Amino acid sequence: MNMTTSVKAHSAPAQLLLMEDVTRRFGGLTAVEGFTGHVGFGERVGLIGPNGAGKTTLFNLITGITGVSSGTVHFCGERVTGLAPDNLARMGVARTFQNLRVLPNMSVFDNVSIGALGVVGHSPWSSLFGRRTLSNRISKLTWQALERTGLCDQAGMLAANLSYGRRKYLEIARALALQPKLLILDEPAAGLNDTETAELAFFIRSLSDQGLSVMLVEHDMGFVMSLCDRIMVMASGRKIADGPPAHIAAHPAVLEAYLGTEEDEV
Template sequence: MTHLLDIDNVSRHYGGLTAVGEFSGHIAKGERVGLIGPNGAGKTTLFDLITSYTRLSSGDVRFEGRSISARKPHEVARMGIARTFQNLRILPNVTVFDNVSIGALGHVGHSPWNSLFARRAISERISRLTMQALERTGLESLAGELAANLSYGKRKYLEIARALALQPTLLILDEPAAGLNDTETAELAGFVRTLSAEGMTILLVEHDMGFVMSLCERVMVMASGQKIADGPPGVISKDPKVLDAYLGSDVEEDAPAAVKAAEPIGEPA
């Protein structure tokens, strides 16, 4: 079986520190996969390795069967992998439309030929992709608003919109529910399900265990830079290694309710 994404024994070392050590995993097309672990487990570093924001010390990452380990971040994005960031990377003093158009430009690409002979067609395509992403995230009425004027929740969707404007096959979300209230979290869960139903493959990191366990079909768990578990949410929530990583103890009855039995959120009616 050919997976959409294959992560093959990847490592990242910083001097004597191992941020990620020989991590392997895969994601099939159309899956919703969660990546969880304690603070400092290496989750964001793994995302950086997948998207080439950080270079591998060893191992390989393959997307649709092709190695992407030596690619630059913008090349990885154009191949079909888009991501959001734990710390939002929006441009506050430009409009919502212009923020999202950066993603559309990343998809369309830039070349001397386009600049000289296809400027109007390229501009129209970027505008079309930008508005499609804004409509998809419910931000179309705010297209002319400065990003700085958006609420925190809307800024989350703005970053997702910019990622969607890249027309990705795989969408990587880094703590998308962080800082959201319960209502906003439930709405986001419903939105991610909608993207999944449309065929989008999702990989996400999140500390809200209720969000992860109710939304993801499979969960990978990291601790100290290594994968310690991989399986369905119901199995992961009872795995002694997972409980030990979060608690420093393998006694299941001491596990927080969020890890043992996460309440579903944002389920469709």
């Protein structure tokens, strides 16, 4: 009698990032309440909402900067709730900040190499191979990130001497040096002119075309609507809508959150 053994294949997670009923309280203030949402593989997702809606707090919860009061966060099918930012970065979560965190008195190359060190400095490379090999690995990742962002020619320049627009790319380059699976951008188009904004949108689209998932907060609605596959909307700490741009643009709850009602104006 032939015996066959049934083996269940390990199924890949349906989403890259999954947030389930995530809440964050600061004393008596609830900044994020019961947020459930996801980011798919290779997807460009916008997160919008009025000032004070909880968007940056949600980014801080995803990246481990702020702890979750309740709820769960999964990344690549693994529960990552409570993990520190450096652990999440090594898993493939990288972010930029609304207030640029460029080190002005360091070169462009050295700024980006900090991101590469975040990967290589905690990998088998750091213990199995010598210092020269480690340095070469950091250098390779740094040059790759500089090339992707068009900053190779400015590698030796002090970061302080870059234009504001190029500093935006420097922050992105440092994040890309981590070799992320998910890139989180906080107000990437803020302070850019129309030409720079269009170039940035093209660049972000090219990253996702290469398989990188992107999640961004942005107040430029034209930028978000033209770039994102899907948009999640927050108001008063809660998600009030989630869908493609055309759906969001006509959603009654979104219009009310941004424009208010006649009763609000009385």
